[in-house]
Amino acid sequence: MASAALDGARIIRWRRRSVLPGFGLSLGYTIAYLSLVVLIPLAGLGIRSATLGWDAFWAIAFDPRVVSALQLSFGAALIAAIVNTVFGVLVAWVLVRYRFPGRRWLDAAVDLPFALPTAVAGIALATLYAPNGPFGALLMSWFGVKVGFTSIGVTLALIFVGLPFVVRTVQPVLEEIDRETEEVSATLGAGRLRTATRVILPAMFPAILTGFALSFARGVGEYGSVIFIASNLPYKSEIAPLLIVIKLEEHNYAGATAIATIMLVISFAMLFVINMLQAWSRKWFGHE
Amino acid sequence: MQVRAENISKRYANMAALDDVSLTVGSGELVALLGPSGSGKTTLLRTIAGLEHPDAGAVYFNDRDASESRIQDRGVGFVFQHYALFKHMRVMDNIAFGLRARKTNKPSESEIKRRVMELLDLVQLSGLDHRFPSQLSGGQRQRVALARALAIEPSVLLLDEPFGALDARVRKDLRRWLREIHERTGHTTLFVTHDQEEALELADRVVVMNKGKIEQSATPDEIYDTPATPFVFSFIGESSVIPVQVGNGRATLDERMLDLEVGNLPDGPAQLYLRPEDVAMVTDGGPGIPGLVVSTRRIGGMRRVTIECGLARHRIEFDASAEVTIANSQRLQVRVIGGRVYGAGSEGYATEKLAASATSDFKWAKAEGWLDR
Amino acid sequence: MNSAKPRKMRQAIGEGRWTRLTLITIALVFLGLMLIAPLLVVFVEAFSRGVGVYIDALAMPDTMAALRLTLLVAAIAVPVNLVFGVAAAWAIAKFEFKGKAFLLTLIDLPFAVSPVVSGLIFVLLFGANSVLGPWLDGAGIKVLFAVPGIVLATIFITFPFIARELIPLMQQQGSSEEEAAVSLGAGGWRTFFQVTLPNVKWGLLYGVLLCNARAMGEFGAVTVVSGNIRGVTTTLPLHIEILYNDNKAAAAFAVASLLALLALVTLAVKTLLEARFANSLAAQRRH
Numbered sequence: 025m026a027s028a029a030l031d032g033a034r035i036i037r038w039r040r041r042s043v044l045p046g047f048g049l050s051l052g053y054t055i056a057y058l059s060l061v062v063l064i065p066l067a068g069l070g071i072r073s074a075t076l077g078w079d080a081f082w083a084i085a086f087d088p089r090v091v092s093a094l095q096l097s098f099g100a101a102l103i104a105a106i107v108n109t110v111f112g113v114l115v116a117w118v119l120v121r122y123r124f125p126g127r128r129w130l131d132a133a134v135d136l137p138f139a140l141p142t143a144v145a146g147i148a149l150a151t152l153y154a155p156n157g158p159f160g161a162l163l164m165s166w167f168g169v170k171v172g173f174t175s176i177g178v179t180l181a182l183i184f185v186g187l188p189f190v191v192r193t194v195q196p197v198l199e200e201i202d203r204e205t206e207e208v209s210a211t212l213g214a215g216r217l218r219t220a221t222r223v224i225l226p227a228m229f230p231a232i233l234t235g236f237a238l239s240f241a242r243g244v245g246e247y248g249s250v251i252f253i254a255s256n257l258p259y260k261s262e263i264a265p266l267l268i269v270i271k272l273e274e275h276n277y278a279g280a281t282a283i284a285t286i287m288l289v290i291s292f293a294m295l296f297v298i299n300m301l302q303a304w305s306r307k308w309f310g311h312e
Numbered sequence: 313m314q315v316r317a318e319n320i321s322k323r324y325a326n327m328a329a330l331d332d333v334s335l336t337v338g339s340g341e342l343v344a345l346l347g348p349s350g351s352g353k354t355t356l357l358r359t360i361a362g363l364e365h366p367d368a369g370a371v372y373f374n375d376r377d378a379s380e381s382r383i384q385d386r387g388v389g390f391v392f393q394h395y396a397l398f399k400h401m402r403v404m405d406n407i408a409f410g411l412r413a414r415k416t417n418k419p420s421e422s423e424i425k426r427r428v429m430e431l432l433d434l435v436q437l438s439g440l441d442h443r444f445p446s447q448l449s450g451g452q453r454q455r456v457a458l459a460r461a462l463a464i465e466p467s468v469l470l471l472d473e474p475f476g477a478l479d480a481r482v483r484k485d486l487r488r489w490l491r492e493i494h495e496r497t498g499h500t501t502l503f504v505t506h507d508q509e510e511a512l513e514l515a516d517r518v519v520v521m522n523k524g525k526i527e528q529s530a531t532p533d534e535i536y537d538t539p540a541t542p543f544v545f546s547f548i549g550e551s552s553v554i555p556v557q558v559g560n561g562r563a564t565l566d567e568r569m570l571d572l573e574v575g576n577l578p579d580g581p582a583q584l585y586l587r588p589e590d591v592a593m594v595t596d597g598g599p600g601i602p603g604l605v606v607s608t609r610r611i612g613g614m615r616r617v618t619i620e621c622g623l624a625r626h627r628i629e630f631d632a633s634a635e636v637t638i639a640n641s642q643r644l645q646v647r648v649i650g651g652r653v654y655g656a657g658s659e660g661y662a663t664e665k666l667a668a669s670a671t672s673d674f675k676w677a678k679a680e681g682w683l684d685r
Numbered sequence: 686m687n688s689a690k691p692r693k694m695r696q697a698i699g700e701g702r703w704t705r706l707t708l709i710t711i712a713l714v715f716l717g718l719m720l721i722a723p724l725l726v727v728f729v730e731a732f733s734r735g736v737g738v739y740i741d742a743l744a745m746p747d748t749m750a751a752l753r754l755t756l757l758v759a760a761i762a763v764p765v766n767l768v769f770g771v772a773a774a775w776a777i778a779k780f781e782f783k784g785k786a787f788l789l790t791l792i793d794l795p796f797a798v799s800p801v802v803s804g805l806i807f808v809l810l811f812g813a814n815s816v817l818g819p820w821l822d823g824a825g826i827k828v829l830f831a832v833p834g835i836v837l838a839t840i841f842i843t844f845p846f847i848a849r850e851l852i853p854l855m856q857q858q859g860s861s862e863e864e865a866a867v868s869l870g871a872g873g874w875r876t877f878f879q880v881t882l883p884n885v886k887w888g889l890l891y892g893v894l895l896c897n898a899r900a901m902g903e904f905g906a907v908t909v910v911s912g913n914i915r916g917v918t919t920t921l922p923l924h925i926e927i928l929y930n931d932n933k934a935a936a937a938f939a940v941a942s943l944l945a946l947l948a949l950v951t952l953a954v955k956t957l958l959e960a961r962f963a964n965s966l967a968a969q970r971r972h
Contacts, residue, residue, distance in 0.1 A: 039782030045873035139948035141902025148723035204396035212410030245799025248904035265801035
């Protein structure tokens with residue numbers, strides 16, 4: 025009992041006093057488990073990467089095949105995130121503002137990429153958009169565009185996996201925008217388009233940015249849904265995660281580690297930016 | 313600009329929000345729409361603004377039917393209770409929004425800037441033009457909202473509970489300040505409030521609404537002195553209500569004569585409405601209504617006394633001098649020196665104001681009997 | 686309606702009818718092509734060779750083994766992450782302390798890590814040329830290319846799901862009810878089970894469902910750590926890949942239909958919960 029009281033006195037400096045019990049237990053467990061499952065394994069990757077040495081690291085990083093795979097992963101993820109941003113905002117708008125039959129089920133369907141295993145999505149998309157698939161054949165004959173087994177197919181798969189992010193970040197913000205702001209805009213003489221672009225869109229902007237970044241980050245790392253629809257040819261449609269798998273199969277641990285480190289550093293930078301954006305948007309809009 | 317709402321009706325689900333309401337606001341007039349929540353006052357305001365479409369009736373600006381014009385073209389300055397400022401815009405961009413949205417007659421950017429500064433000066437916020445709304449206090453935000461509405465040179469200014477979200481002191485300041493702005497700019501102004509004090513203090517004319525209908529539309533003095541209906545009487549100021557029986561031009565309570573002359577009210581049941589100042593304590597031993605003190609509390613320089621009288625223990629409140637000591641359970645006598653009796657009439661209510669002289673004298677048989685309960 | 690004079694009904698604010706219809710149509714077509722079509726194609730292809738092939742594909746010993754392994758992995762990963770999620774949410778939502786934002790970022794880490802990289806870190810940790818690998822090998826414990834590795838990688842991947850679902854929900858609920866319970870003399874566990882849990886149970890259920898869907902469906906990380914030994918370290922998603930690459934598309938889709946069904950159930954439960962408990966689920970849109 026006495027030592028518990030002492031602990032309490034020490035803890036008080038960095039946390040606000042609360043009458044609720046279980047702080048030490050729950051936080052201790054959280055940190056221990058987090059360290060064991062996430063932090064220590066991740067640190068292992070960092071250590072491995074550090075032991076490679078700069079020369080070896082740069083040699084792998086600037087290997088043309090690696091550069092091309094990273095370019096494809098980041099480039100396709102970027103395009104997919106842009107597409108998802110445009111359509112995600114549109115879908116969120118339709119779901120929040122309009123009432124039509126089946127709206128609730130459409131809303132549920134948006135979460136499908138969260139719930140559907142990527143391998144299932146991968147073979148389904150590959151079947152649909154392969155040059156002899158139902159959609160792929162149409163696109164081929166109408167526009168002469170080959171989707172399956174190309175970088176377009178990679179982008180398509182990344183659109184699928186990143187689709188819910190923009191919708192789900194924009195939706196609650198859109199729900200919260202009060203009608204009065206739009207009404208005021210109308211009484212001040214602004215037409216609907218002006219209200220949408222000058223009043224509503226700026227209010228959603230931080231959420232849109234966050235959704236974009238999440239969708240992008242997810243696309244960069246995606247593996248399962250892509251490998252079926254891509255031809256996986258080096259320099260053509262080989263994504264970075266696939267290259268890691270290939271290096272591992274060749275027992276080239278150094279190569280795999282270096283590529284993974286590059287991807288991680290970029291992903292963590294993105295995560296950092298996301299969090300900054302969220303803090304910034306809260307401050308900007310005086311939330312909380 | 314004169315604003316006229318004619319025979320407006322509006323229903324939500326099963327409830328009539330507005331039931332055949334007509335209202336005229338004269339050019340340059342400052343009118344308050346006063347009523348409890350759910351009385352339809354906000355719906356009426358929003359209908360005039362064009363934010364709601366009535367099921368029936370029309371709104372005229374001067375003699376032009378505004379019902380067919382888009383809300384963007386109506387030129388109404390609307391101020392919301394919760395300001396509805398554009399959070400991502402600086403104060404100056406908020407105010408300039410309406411000017412920049414103009415399709416014709418759009419002023420130059422330098423002219424817009426000049427106008428914004430002028431308005432900021434008018435609402436006493438000079439120097440805050442680069443702030444964001446989140447950096448302003450509630451009162452400041454509402455001033456920005458007003459400046460933004462004034463920027464479009466509205467033909468009519470509509471305010472929906474403009475001070476409702478502010479604390480009591482800021483409210484009082486802003487009230488005085490709005491009156492000043494009105495006197496300076498002369499906009500036709502209609503504002504909604506549930507605060508009777510605010511309405512009486514601020515408005516040229518007060519429109520009292522209840523259950524989707526207008527109960528009375530009159531100057532603050534008339535509203536207070538000659539309330540047209542029992543609702544208006546009880547909604548404005550403090551009141552005590554006693555059910556009485558009218559017969560032969562006199563009102564009785566519990567079959568005892570209250571020697572109240574009620575003029576030509578029809579015979580039958582009626583309600584006697586009393587304000588605290590309509591009742592005086594009998595201190596000279598003269599006749600009066602006996603009562604039992606149930607509570608006293610201090611209000612400003614006076615002492616508000618609540619007594620029970622009559623078999624049904626009707627409560628009457630009146631003000632006594634703070635110097636007089638009055639204890640709970642004390643017996644005392646009061647006389648009615650004013651008030652109003654509302655009886656059933658051909659058009660809703662027949663009402664008689666009681667003259668002080670007619671009610672000063674009670675003939676009270678067995679007055680003590682009331683207290684032997 | 687009163688005898689209103691005939692007048693076009695207009696909305697004071699809002700888009701015109703045609704704008705509205707156009708936007709709804711675009712949304713429907715986009716979601717139809719991107720989401721619904723792939724889902725439908727799974728079931729269409731699964732039965733393309735007839736019900737017999739479908740049943741045969743499911744009844745294959747390899748499929749049953751993969752199903753058993755997948756269920757086993759989920760049965761370990763989900764409860765473990767459930768306990769963590771509840772503990773983390775309790776600490777983060779009910780207390781104020783320094784470093785909370787940093788802790789939240791750390792919990793989000795697995796979201797930012799590619800599944801393949803998640804697998805890789807366990808290969809590096811337990812692989813043949815790691816520190817732990819040979820030592821564990823000597824003790825007769827095989828982690829990599831065996832069930833423990835798959836479980837570990839899956840736990841890593843699904844680590845944030847339940848915590849992420851619970852934290853915003855519990856933050857939104859505040860702690861006044863718990864404080865009331867404590868002031869009435871309830872202990873910590875009693876407060877949690879009788880006050881906190883009933884308030885968040887639907888959000889918790891959805892978190893568990895999502896976590897479970899991801900645990901059963903994880904592909905990239907499991908590919909890397911499993912070594913794909915047929916019938917031993919093949920989960921359902923890996924089994925799908927093997928069948929698909931063996932040109933047994935109908936069988937692959939038959940197995941895929943099982944996982945698609947799981948996804949559908951997850952989403953249906955969420956939709957029903959949302960319809961009935963709109964308020965308690967509204968807080969958590971993001972995962």
